[in-house]
Amino acid sequence: MTSPRFWLIVPAAGIGQRMQAERPKQYLRINNRFILDLTLSRLLDSGLFAGCMVPLNSADHWWPDTEASTDDRIQTCTGGAERADSVLSALHALEEQVAAGDWVLVHDAARPCVYPADLENLVSTLVDHPVGGLLAAPVADTLKKAETGPIPEVLGTVDRSQLWRALTPQMFRYQMLVEALEKALGEKQAVTDESSAMEFSGNMPVLVEGRSDNIKITVPADLDLAGFILSRF
Template sequence: MSTSPDFWAVIPAAGVGRRMGADRPKQYLALAGRTVLEHTLEIFIRSPRITGLAVAIGGEDEYYRELTIRSDKPLLVVHGGEERCHSVLNALRALKHQAADDDWVLVHDAARPCLSDEDLTRLLDTLRDDPVGGLLAAPVADTLKRADAEGRVAQTVDRAGLWRAFTPQMFRYAMLVEAMESARQQGLLVTDEASAMELAGHAPRLVEGSPANLKITSPADLALAEFFLGRGQVS
């Protein structure tokens, strides 16, 4: 008898977040009474559909052990790598003896603490029978300009069909490992998992999600994330 696939969350959290100009990596900054990373992990810990998590932290991380994380499901902590793709691969390898080839893996940025339960559910329901998998994203609403070397407008870019890629990005365990390993062997530093799948010849599905699922990269983003959390727009 076949069994339903499990869902595993992978959180790459080894980045240093230099653009924030803070005294610590952005995933450990205070946000609405907790750290950014604690909010992010809690999204998947509280979901009854997520089997377990793997979080990749920096080799010299001094902050993770200070967190207060209570989980009734497996929570693996592994060393990350120099780039995001290396951290994801390390986390995937750590799941080797727990995740089946057909299980789903959801890779989610540590600095996206505002993923709503509604968007997570939509992603799981939309992709659970998809042959490839996909990612949360949103259509581009702004007018796009391409700049020249002097910082002047060289071209207005047609935004039709353009989407902003979010996370989680959800793919079958074995397919994702193969795609990520192939990219690594080619020396390609893919910035998201969908890119690795595209390079492997797959066409990930776009699942529309809320723009509130922002990635914190600046102090202004931190303030906006606190606003969303305070308004209860992410649960």
């Protein structure tokens, strides 16, 4: 039996509304490089992956200006309206190249601060697992439950002892992930990440602790923070 191969999917079809920028956040720059280029290079430089698929927005006109567009390890396809649609589109685009038991790692385009040792730990921990799992960080802050309204009022404090923040990459077997996403989307379930689709299918992922500074760039202040984190690697 041949060993499973590893494939990378980095969905990049989002428009990043909360950044209030003139372009999607994956095409903003840190140290004069696109965030998307930083993210892809950090992962692909590991030498782990047999290939990479990047789902793009159908109206994307920034991709040709990236370093990644000339990287023969990277393929592109058309993404969808939501993250789950884009990931499923990428999985279908890879169909002729992958085996059912190959591993697929999905990583956020706007998460350039992934630490190489965390990637190595994720893979070594999960490589023989029947389902897979994801990088995650235990919640450190005190959490408050609040009423909705213009000025939220505290309803109580939430027990954080069993709570984790989901990070990426998230790593699952190719065929299981395809079936989980198709089932969840077909039944109109909320799919905020690949793990949630796997959970809905009854296949419970493993949490592999990763660095809490593996941040997702979401609002303008995150750009400076990500630049600082990257300068420390």
